[in-house]
Amino acid sequence: MENLSPDSVRKAFILYMSLIEKSKITKKDNPEVFADFDDPEISYITRIFEEESGVMILRTGDALYFTPRTDNKFLGFTNEELRDKMGFSNNTELYVGYIVILSIIIKFFNGENYNNKVRSMLKVEELESFITAKLESYNSMENSEETDEALNFNFGSVSKLWLDLPTYDEKIKNFGQSKGTRISFIYRTLKFMQEQGLANIDNDSEIYTTEKFDTLIISYYPESTRKKEILAFLEGI
Amino acid sequence: MDEKNIYSGAAVDCLKDFRGRMQSLAPFIHLSRKLSGFQKYTEVDMISVGFSVLLFILENMLIGREECSIEDIAGFLQTILLRSYGINITQEESKEMAFYIRDSIAGSGGEVLEFRYKNLETNRDEAIPIKLIDTSYYEIKKSARYKLTDQGMELLFKTREIYSEFRINITQMYLKQQIEKGVFSGALQTVNELNLQVRQLRERLENLLLNIRQNVLGIDFEELKLLFLRIKEQFESERREFHNIKRILKEQRDTIEKLNYNDLGDKELKSLEQIKILTERLNITTFEHDRLFNEKLDIVGEYMKTLELRLRQGVSEYIDFEKSIFDVIISKNAKFTHLKSVLSPLFVNLEQNKEFNPFKAIEPQRIKSETEEEREKIDIEQLIEIKEKEDRERRENRDLKIMAYLEAILQEAYEVGDSYLGSAIKRLDEELYKSTSYDFDFYSLVVILHQHKLIDFKELEEILSKMVRETSAYNINIYYLFDRIFAKNPELKKLKTMILISTGKKLRFDNGNEVTDFVIKGAK
Numbered sequence: 001m002e003n004l005s006p007d008s009v010r011k012a013f014i015l016y017m018s019l020i021e022k023s024k025i026t027k028k029d030n031p032e033v034f035a036d037f038d039d040p041e042i043s044y045i046t047r048i049f050e051e052e053s054g055v056m057i058l059r060t061g062d063a064l065y066f067t068p069r070t071d072n073k074f075l076g077f078t079n080e081e082l083r084d085k086m087g088f089s090n091n092t093e094l095y096v097g098y099i100v101i102l103s104i105i106i107k108f109f110n111g112e113n114y115n116n117k118v119r120s121m122l123k124v125e126e127l128e129s130f131i132t133a134k135l136e137s138y139n140s141m142e143n144s145e146e147t148d149e150a151l152n153f154n155f156g157s158v159s160k161l162w163l164d165l166p167t168y169d170e171k172i173k174n175f176g177q178s179k180g181t182r183i184s185f186i187y188r189t190l191k192f193m194q195e196q197g198l199a200n201i202d203n204d205s206e207i208y209t210t211e212k213f214d215t216l217i218i219s220y221y222p223e224s225t226r227k228k229e230i231l232a233f234l235e236g237i
Numbered sequence: 238m239d240e241k242n243i244y245s246g247a248a249v250d251c252l253k254d255f256r257g258r259m260q261s262l263a264p265f266i267h268l269s270r271k272l273s274g275f276q277k278y279t280e281v282d283m284i285s286v287g288f289s290v291l292l293f294i295l296e297n298m299l300i301g302r303e304e305c306s307i308e309d310i311a312g313f314l315q316t317i318l319l320r321s322y323g324i325n326i327t328q329e330e331s332k333e334m335a336f337y338i339r340d341s342i343a344g345s346g347g348e349v350l351e352f353r354y355k356n357l358e359t360n361r362d363e364a365i366p367i368k369l370i371d372t373s374y375y376e377i378k379k380s381a382r383y384k385l386t387d388q389g390m391e392l393l394f395k396t397r398e399i400y401s402e403f404r405i406n407i408t409q410m411y412l413k414q415q416i417e418k419g420v421f422s423g424a425l426q427t428v429n430e431l432n433l434q435v436r437q438l439r440e441r442l443e444n445l446l447l448n449i450r451q452n453v454l455g456i457d458f459e460e461l462k463l464l465f466l467r468i469k470e471q472f473e474s475e476r477r478e479f480h481n482i483k484r485i486l487k488e489q490r491d492t493i494e495k496l497n498y499n500d501l502g503d504k505e506l507k508s509l510e511q512i513k514i515l516t517e518r519l520n521i522t523t524f525e526h527d528r529l530f531n532e533k534l535d536i537v538g539e540y541m542k543t544l545e546l547r548l549r550q551g552v553s554e555y556i557d558f559e560k561s562i563f564d565v566i567i568s569k570n571a572k573f574t575h576l577k578s579v580l581s582p583l584f585v586n587l588e589q590n591k592e593f594n595p596f597k598a599i600e601p602q603r604i605k606s607e608t609e610e611e612r613e614k615i616d617i618e619q620l621i622e623i624k625e626k627e628d629r630e631r632r633e634n635r636d637l638k639i640m641a642y643l644e645a646i647l648q649e650a651y652e653v654g655d656s657y658l659g660s661a662i663k664r665l666d667e668e669l670y671k672s673t674s675y676d677f678d679f680y681s682l683v684v685i686l687h688q689h690k691l692i693d694f695k696e697l698e699e700i701l702s703k704m705v706r707e708t709s710a711y712n713i714n715i716y717y718l719f720d721r722i723f724a725k726n727p728e729l730k731k732l733k734t735m736i737l738i739s740t741g742k743k744l745r746f747d748n749g750n751e752v753t754d755f756v757i758k759g760a761k
Contacts, residue, residue, distance in 0.1 A: 023585060056582075061446060061539065067582040077586045079577075095573035098580055106558045116448075119349055120371060138567045155570045196584055202381050208372075216583055224554045230579055234565045237575055 004045060011036045012045035019057065019066050020075075023197060024212060027062040037064060058219040065215050086192045093179070095158045100189040103131050104199065108209055109217050117214055124190075124205040128167060128182050135159040255358035256365075263352040263365045264392040271341040281322060287338050289317060294370065294385050295393055298433055304373045304382040310335040339383070343370040387441050405434050406471075409478040416485050421511035428518045435526050442468075442529060449540050461540055472530050479523045486516055636721075639678055639713055641669055644722050646686070650735045650759025651728075658683065658737070658755045659744045674746035678713070685713055687737045687755060694719070694733055734760045 015033050019025055027034045036042045037059065050057055054072035058065045068075040079091060088094045104122065107130060111118045138159045165182050179185065190207065193199040198213040221227065272287040293313045297305040305313075311331035318324040318331075326334070343350075351364040369389035372381045385393065408431045415424040449461075490512045493505050501509075556562075566576055642665070649661035662673050673679045686692070700716050723730050735758065742754040 020587075023587075066585075068585055070578050070581050072581075075585050075587070076581055077584055081586060082584075091573050095576065098573060098576045101580055101583070102558065102563055102576065106563060110558050134563060134567065138570075141567075154572050155566055158573070198583060202372075206381070213583070220582055221558075222554055222556045227554050227556045230556075231561055233578065234562065234569070234571070234575065237565075237569045237571050 004041060008039070008041040009045055011039075012042045012049065015042065016046055016049045016053075019064060020055075023065065025064040034062075034064065056220070058215055060211070060215045060219070063211065063215070065212055067216055067220060085195070086188050087179075088188070092157045092161055093185070095155075096162060096185050097189040097192070099131060099135075099158060099162075100127070100186050101193065103127055103134070104193075104207065104209070105217055106130075108214075116218070117209070120208065122207040124183060124186055124201075124207060127186060127207065131162065132167075132182070135162050139163065249358075252358040255356050256363065259354055259356070259363075260365050261395065263354070264367055264369060264388060267350070267352050267367045268342065268369070268392070272338070278318075278322075278324065281318065281324070283338075286314070286317060287342060290314070290335075290338050291342070291369065291385065291389060291393060294383055295390070298384055304384050306380040306382050307332060307335050307339065308380060310338070310383075314338075339370060343368060387437060387444070390437055405431065405438065405475050406478065408434060409475065409482060413478075413482055413485060416482065416489060416515075419489070419508065421508055421515060424515055425511060425518070428515060428522060432518065432522045432525075435522055435529070439525070439529055446539050472526075475526065476523075476530060479519075479526060483516075483519060483523070486512060486519065490516075635678065636718065638669070638672075638676075639682055640718050640722055641665060642673070642679055642682055643715070643718055644726070644729075646737075646757060647719075647722060647729050647732065647735065647759075650757050651732045651761070653757075654759055654761075656757045657740075657742070658752070658757060661757060680752065682713055682715070683737065683752065683755065685715055686735075687739065689715070691734055691736045694730070694735075697723075731761050732759050 272283045349366045373384035412427040645664040738756040744754040
């Protein structure tokens with residue numbers, strides 16, 4: 001595309017900025033902007049914006065979302081910012097937060113040979129026992145303590161932090177503000193996910209993922225090249 | 238071929254589509270297995286009670302009602318247990334039982350449970366996903382609302398020997414018969430059911446589209462094309478039938494309206510009113526059905542679009558988050574930054590880029606609107622709710638107008654005793670006075686009062702206790718209006734009787750209309 005029309009550039013920019021501003025464009029609320037995404041020229045220009053700004057636009061049937069790429073410093077969080085957001089005091093605690101999110105992904109999207117959403121709700125108690133079982137399996141591995149001493153903020157320190165905590169304390173009224181139990185860590189993480197529009201919690205213990213979260217997980221991770229990159233990255237640790 | 242082989246061939250033949258048959262059977266077995274473990278009340282038949290909860294959820298899904306919460310189910314259980322077993326359980330106990338039933342039928346609230354069985358056709362161990370109840374709506378810190386899934390609906394409809402594909406058709410046939418026979422109150426309930434079925438159809442189509450979007454590469458295109466043709470045919474036949482029903486309804490209405498107004502009895506007026514409501518509801522249902530036909534039916538188009546989109550986004554492969562990510566992190570004792578790299582695309586930090594513009598200080602202040610965020614789901618119930626609200630408002634305005642006419646007549650009877658209609662209407666304000674010359678409601682009111690002969694207000698309380706205190710769209714409920722006037726103006730209660738007597742005298746209006754100038758007689 002040699003000569004791009006100013007009108008298309010303008011529309012592509014409106015689309016891009018609306019998406020950054022609102023995190024979501026739906027066919028229902030913004031039919032014209034949404035339709036622009038299907039225009040070849042506008043879509044071509046938007047692709048350039050995506051590449052240059054380090055984001056990726058994901059589309060489901062009726063909605064557009066975006067995600068910052070892994071190395072995006074502009075729209076991504078630093079560790080410090082994330083600790084502040086989630087109310088964690090060190091990176092081991094932040095690691096726990098990540099484990100909670102990964103476990104939510106597993107419980108919702110690990111189907112048999114496909115990544116469809118396999119449930120609509122997850123109980124906090126079930127999530128806690130899943131994480132505990134995984135961390136206990138780490139503890140039972142040979143030489144786990146040796147590797148622990150060699151590295152800081154590694155998996156061993158997370159496992160120890162988690163397993164040393166009591167599971168639940170009925171005296172605690174607001175788990176989102178405490179750090180004294182495993183459940184408290186889950187609630188702090190969920191609060192952050194809620195702020196990010198990724199999950200909701202109902203009846204104090206039922207976790208629901210949002211359409212945004214579902215789209216990100218189903219469209220982003222299983223893409224073949226990206227999957228290979230992620231697996232290769234983890235293999236190379 | 239010997240006899241034994243013939244038998245074995247026939248035996249294999251009868252196992253054809255074994256999975257399909259097991260899919261129909263599985264929800265029933267699931268229900269029976271899961272519900273038989275409740276130990277607390279051994280005398281209670283939990284299968285019946287659990288099944289009744291499914292019926293209760295369905296009942297609440299019918300149009301015009303809110304889907305039920307755990308508290309509603311608990312209340313229902315309290316009633317059932319008291320009624321059928323004489324057991325008086327506390328609210329807490331009934332809630333516990335409601336949760337037990339929910340958890341048994343639907344896992345811990347909404348997950349898909351697996352029903353495992355041996356497929357005798359293929360000789361493989363297979364599983365059928367079961368999900369009978371789902372959360373329909375929830376708000377943080379508030380109780381969730383529940384609905385039946387399509388599978389749950391299917392189970393209930395199977396107990397009525399009606400299969401989902403023909404559900405709408407069969408209900409339409411039933412509705413047609415009811416309208417033809419003039420059973421309008423029953424027809425109203427049938428339209429409500431039809432409405433629900435169209436909504437279920439929408440959910441089924443949306444699920445199908447969602448499945449296409451999420452798993453486009455796993456779909457057999459030829460099968461999808463056949464499914465599309467079948468759905469399209471079904472849709473078209475339903476659409477034709479909806480038009481037929483509307484035509485028959487209109488014919489019924491025309492037949493009644495052809496009668497002279499004076500010949501219309503209570504029955505006809507009531508029928509007219511019911512036809513009006515039926516027509517409105519049916520219009521909403523057909524509108525929704527047409528909308529589905531236009532918007533959601535392009536299944537093949539959606540498939541092609543999604544396929545193209547997927548190809549643009551790259552080929553999708555299965556990623557096992559547990560084995561390929563979590564277990565690798567554990568086995569490699571990875572640092573937290575590794576997991577951060579994997580998960581960081583999920584989060585967006587928009588706050589750090591905000592800059593303060595000093596000129597903001599002189600901008601006019603915007604007051605935040607308190608209007609609630611619009612709920613995404615604008616469904617048919619909302620449309621009906623809006624319609625009903627408008628109806629209520631219209632009826633109330635009409636009531637207020639007729640009350641003013643009636644109050645003028647009562648005042649005349651109370652204050653003067655013996656008088657004429659012509660004098661009574663002079664009590665009205667200018668606008669209403671003018672409207673008496675052309676307002677059909679005014680004429681109806683006068684005729685009704687005249688037909689009642691002597692109205693004895695002593696009987697008012699007794700009459701009111703036996704009727705719904707509301708005015709319908711066609712009828713004027715004078716007792717209800719008397720009651721409202723007396724509440725507003727208690728002095729008028731001293732009036733014991735009133736009667737409107739016909740005379741030869743005419744009341745002539747400027748526009749040329751005439752009405753009998755009735756004698757009004759009131760006794761205190």
